[in-house]
Amino acid sequence: MSFEALDIHKSFGDTPILKGVSLSVAPGEFVALLGPSGSGKTTLLNIIAGLAHADRGRLVLDGRDITRLPAGKRRFGMVFQSYALFRHMTVAQNVAFGLKVMEGARRPPRERIAARVGELLEMVELPDLADRYPAQLSGGQRQRVAMARALAIDPQLLLMDEPFSALDAQVRQSLRGEVRALQKQAGVGAIMVTHDRAEAWALADRIAVMDHGRIVQFDTPDALRDDPATESVRSLVEGVA
Structure with a gap:
């Protein structure tokens, strides 16, 4: 599915955070939001997710305006920095959660949920950990569970x-390729917030460089490196292989 954020503005009190941000995600494309702390990356992601609302602008999914659609009805998968796994639930229960809370006819039968959980745990290479709890997992394993839960719906x-x-650093580097492979296998478009330029270069088809509430350049990694649009972009990409 294609996605567009169009002319997004957001202020907190008298402080402008986003100043007319626009970006697009093609079907199956991986887009990174790259920039320093305070550039507006997470605020933009939260608006796209429906966890915050823009003061002005539109969100369009496959030609449909979803600007005012509640977060729970957008059917977007979320992976957080803290994983946000439910500590009292097993791995399998965490992965199944989004399916079990679907409304009415959208909720799959119990057998289909169990099968989907099994498929996803195989996909993230954790089939033997279904009955463990998050506290019993390594950081990399918790991140894989978070990915499986996000993809379940x-x-x-x-x-x-x-x-x-x-x-x-070692786990982070090894997981990058796995996450990209999972995203491609699922065939879903993705937006990732990061301040790590190596991470953005390793994963993204296109990178939106943010600075002081604006996207100053939105292009492929090669184009950013070869033809930076501003000095801030040039400074950011210096030394990138």
């Missing part, structure tokens, strides 16, 4: 907020 868009920042 067959999301229309996958949203990730600094998904690797809580992991050590």
Whole structure:
């Protein structure tokens, strides 16, 4: 599914956070929001998710205006920095959660939920950990469970907020390829917030560089490196292989 954010503005009190941000995600595309702290990345992601509302602008999914659609009705998968797994639930119960809370006819039967959970745990290579609790898992394993839970509902868009920042460098690097492979396998468009340029270069088809509430350049990694539009972009990409 295609997605567009059009001329998004957001202020907190008298402080403008987003100043007319627009971006698009093609079907199956992986887009990174890259920039320093305070540039507006997470605020934009929260508006796309429906966890916050823009003061002005529109959100369009496959030609349909979803600007005022409640978060729970957008069917977007979310992966947070903290994983946000339910501690009192097993791995299998965490992955099944989104399916079990679907409304009415959209909720699959119990047998289909169990089968879907099994499929996803195989996909993230954790089939033997279904009965464990989050506290019994490593950071990398918890991140895989979070991905499986986000993908369980067959999301229309996958949203990730600094998904690797809580992991050590070695685990973070190994998980990048796995997450990209899972996203491609699911065939879902993705938006990831990151301040790590190596992470953005390793994962994204296109990168939206944010600075002081604006997107200053939105292009492929190669184009950003070869033809930076501003000095802030040039400074950001210096040294990127």
